[in-house]
Amino acid sequence: MRIIRINQEICTRCGQCLSQCSSRLLSFSEKEEGSKNSTKLIFKDPTNSCSLCGHCLAVCPTEAIEYDKGDPCFTSAAILDPKHYSYDNILEILRARRSIRQYHAKAVSREDIKAILEAMRYAPSASNEQNWEYLILTDSKQIQEFSQKVLNMIRLTYKLVSNSLINTLFLWGPTRKLARDPSFLFSMKNLLNRADRGEDPIFFKAPCIILLHSPIYGNLAGNDAGIALTHGMLAARSLGLGTCWIGIAQETMQRIGKFNRWLGIPKGRTVWGMFTLGHPKESFQRAPPREPLRIVWK
Ligand SMILES: Cc1cc2nc3c(=O)[nH]c(=O)nc-3n(C[C@H](O)[C@H](O)[C@H](O)COP(=O)(O)O)c2cc1C
Structure with a gap:
């Protein structure tokens, strides 16, 4: 998306695009001699700092900002009315x-x-x-191979971290702590056991x-x-x-x-x-519980 031209004939000078532009690249020029409008909307981007966010196009009530329409803007009920979908729906x-x-x-x-x-x-x-x-x-073969490659790395990591000499001599700080965490070791071993039983514990044969x-x-x-x-x-x-x-x-x-x-x-x-x-094989009856929110209000 690139701004090409501003149609001064239909621009209402409402100024909404100016406040939308976070780089402040749009402005009103001084009144031009002989012009029927008091000011002109101008887009100046000498340092190429427009992020192409398109907010100026999206907010303009008259579509006065013209752009290359490779990917056109569109509108819908939800765009026009933020309450189109209720909070409960979301x-x-x-x-x-x-x-x-x-x-x-x-x-x-x-x-x-x-x-x-x-x-x-x-x-x-x-x-x-x-x-x-x-x-x-x-490609299921490639996905399987990918899974095997990840498992090989897990196998190697498991061998290294469960070796007490390597653990003591070469691991330190958080890595050593993690390597000694029984639940971390258990989950690695668990993945490897499942792979040995012919399961795909990485990509689940997706x-x-x-x-x-x-x-x-x-x-x-x-x-x-x-x-x-x-x-x-x-x-x-x-x-x-x-x-x-x-x-x-x-x-x-x-x-x-x-x-x-x-x-x-x-x-x-x-x-x-x-x-x-x-395509999921499983279906759920309810959403599981979540941790309570941790909030500090100030
Ligand atoms: C960044 C991220 C990484 C995750 N990695 C894995 C993974 O490697 N294997 C897996 O089975 N699930 C993985 N999950 C899924 C989480 O375990 C899952 O989102 C969490 O248990 C909550 O369950 P839910 O997604 O059904 O709400 C990951 C999720 C996130 C967000």
Whole structure:
């Protein structure tokens, strides 16, 4: 999206776009000699600092700001009326999403995958970066191989941390503490036992994985990724599909660079997260309880 021109004929000089522009790139010029309007709306961006957030277009009552319409604006009842969906509706949707760990072998249609990715496009991002790229894995052999690679790393880690000599000589601080945590060791062993029994404890034999990668920009790329993936998981739920964020594979990929190469992810990009996607075998009767809120009001 790029601003091309301002149609001075239909601009009402309401000034709403000025206050929407967080970089203050829009302004009113002084009255022009002979002009019927008292002022002119101008867009000046000498340092190319427009984040292309599009708020000026979105707020304009007369569509006076013209832009290249590769991806057009659109409107809907929910955009025009923030109360179109009630709080109860939204809370219901949020409560109804579950992490799904049992899937039918049935493939997810490309149409559904595209619909999920479309919902992810509308996630907010720091400075409107939208730097996300997606890798969609649907080849069951490749997913199995991926799972095996993650398991191999877990196997190696388990061997190392359960060796008391290595533990004492080479691990320190939080890593040593973690390596001595019985519940951490138990969950690693548990995953390995399940794999030995022929299960896929990493991706649960899901027919699809949606993986998000982007470059590091500032400290916020991981946050942006988390929001986009959450959009996707909620959208998937609305299509009757199940998802589960797979942090264990994400952590492995972030530590071991060759995984990125194996998946063909370009250099300089970080995998910020991924979720499994498939037709759920399981259904739930209720939302589980959550921790109480911890709040300080000031
Ligand atoms: C960042 C993140 C990483 C996660 N990693 C895993 C994982 O590696 N394996 C897994 O089975 N579940 C994973 N989960 C799912 C959580 O265990 C799950 O969200 C949590 O238990 C709450 O259950 P719910 O999603 O059904 O509400 C992860 C979730 C998040 C948000």
